[in-house]
Amino acid sequence: AQSVTQLGSHVSVSEGALVLLRCNYSSSVPPYLFWYVQYPNQGLQLLLKYTSAATLVKGINGFEAEFKKSETSFHLTKPSAHMSDAAEYFCAVSIGGGADGLTFGKGTHLIIQP
Amino acid sequence: NAGVTQTPKFQVLKTGQSMTLQCAQDMNHEYMSWYRQDPGMGLRLIHYSVGAGITDQGEVPNGYNVSRSTTEDFPLRLLSAAPSQTSVYFCASSYGSGYTFGSGTRLTVV
Secondary structure: OOEEEEEOOEEEEEOOOOEEEEEEEEOOOOOEEEEEEEOOOOOEEEEEEEOOOOOEEEOHHHOEEEEEOOOOEEEEEEOOOOHHHOEEEEEEEEOOOOOOOOEEOOOEEEEEEO | OOOEEEEOOEEEEOOOOOEEEEEEEOOOOOEEEEEEEEOOOEEEEEEEEEEOOEEEEOOOOOOEEEOOOOOOEOOEEEOOOOHHHOEEEEEEEEEOOEEEEOOOEEEEEO
16 A cells, blocks of 8 residues: 655745755555645645656646655755745645545645744 | 535534535546545545446545445445544545545534
8 A cells, every 4th residue: 555754744944945845655556646735724736746757847836846766755845935835735646547546645734934 | 617516515413413425526537536634634535436336445434435326426425423523525536647626525523
């Protein structure tokens, strides 16, 4: 079975600083990998996804993530944090081509300090 | 283009009551799935379906039943609600790597 580990339930960065949210996965077969963002009392919004094409994936709002098979990682980065980036971020993995649902990490709450 | 529609958006149940959370999609996706979201736990898969008439259990299936009689609908049934089922429930439909989520149902069991 696949699993996802997000390091750090809370991450705090200053406005304008680099954002780095860590995600490691385990899977016996090549996975699809996703990052979602959730603002308070809202649903899930897809930031980006990896589907075995380019290993560096660019998403919305200036976020990007790099798939590293050797490290089983899919860390999310943004060069310069904005106050509007404050939210909950979830990493997720799918191995069944979408058939067997997503396995999510427990989430990372991103705090932006002014 | 509605995507995935979940009803109701909010519900309060008494312990032992039953109810059905509705999920409907209009994208003709074969795959559908249900998740519950709890603080500090992320989203966990309850049940999923790979097509009409085919369902399977996810990580946390106990206390929930599902059926899939049509491609469009995938209802989630709570036969006897318990306080531990207080959560936010999300339904999703998918095709390949494309997942579409509903806006969620916030359920409180008292």
